[in-house]
Amino acid sequence: MTYAFDFSGFAMYAGMLSRGIAVTLGLTAVSTVAGGLVGVAGAGISIGGPRWARALVAAYVELIRNTPFIVQLFFIFFGLPGLGIHIDEVTAAILAMTVNLGAYATEIVRAGIESIPRGQVQAAMALGLQQRQVFRHVVLPQAIANVFPALLSQVLIVMLGSAVVSQISVPDLTYAANFIQSRNFRSFESYLIITVTYLALSIVLRQVLSRLGAKLFAGRMPRAAAQPRGLLRTLFAWRGARTLPTERS
């Protein structure tokens, strides 16, 4: 191989890179909160709502889960103005990510709610709680604790998927890569640096969120999920590689 790698000219783009990180994380944070709320509402409706509302939620979930995120994004950003709804690119990105995460979160939270034993609801009713209170204070916290690892993975998928929003010129991390390589023509190096950044972000985010989950749902989560993997352990996966069917005692 005769290609000489050159990472020398990248220091001047540090500011751009950190702004890209901030935008990517910001988009993820906003759409996680909003998408989580959509998910809880959707799951609540699909369990106890009226028939027509349940059908509506089911249609929404299937439509989103069976189309690519980039098409959803283009539909919102390029298609909605045709209906007279004009939104800027950042709003479009947040909307698309929220709608996308909301559909998956609906399914995940619904599975969590269905995993709660009926006795919990009956016990709460026996204590004189109203249906709304039962859902809010008894069912939901346990349901979310049960499916927290799945929710976490979905948030990470949305974060990685958000690389696409650079296509509608949202200045995220991928946009920074495109910009830098168009300036210094070091395409491979640019994308390599950004890819490693994404990898680091997803490792750190997974750590932070699973620690947060362990704190929020102390004693409620399945044990394996409650222990966040360490940074080095994730990279070199010592523990992951050790759980094996072939290793017989």
Next chain:
Amino acid sequence: MVEFTLWDIARNLLLAARWTVLLSLIAFVCGGAVGLVLLAARVSPLPWLRRVVVLYVELFQGTPLLMQLFLAFFGLPLLGVDVSPWVAATVTLTLYTSAYLADIWRGCVEAVPRGQWAAGASLGMTYAQQLRYIVWPQARKIATAPTVGFLVQVVKSTALTSIIGFVELTKTGTMITNAVFRPFPIYGMVALLYFAMCFPLTWYARVLERKARVGQHQ
């Protein structure tokens, strides 16, 4: 100026959907083959080999597919390989698919009781024979439903290849939009076409899952 009717648009999109289907099939078949090799390495008795596969899976699951596509598109030429969007897309999607399938199948193999391996070993089978004749046939039954479910993700992920210039369904939608400027019906149709490809798979995966669950409770 050429006039495009809605039917013209639909016909062009339908024709472009062929490439999405073809790319998905290639990614799935090649990714499945590589995935099987990775699976054998992932559950092998050699710790370093397992670790390599774990690292491989973490790398592909921890970075955006878009970045992987860019790296292949700009990186393969550095190795002296002439790269068209076709090559970059198939190579990347194959590797991406193999990482996910290896991980899914690993879970299925681990769900087979360890006694099965031991029983194979006691019959004098080698590791490869145990996997091939004892464990994999049992794991395959559990693996069918999640594998079909993952196919949906493969089809959806092909949409990203439009960004590196591969002309499939999404790219064709963008090109027609640029020509006739009616994004709402065009992207709506693109979405419906993806839905028409993915929903049967989703539905089938659900049927398989229900069947598998019935078997478990007996």
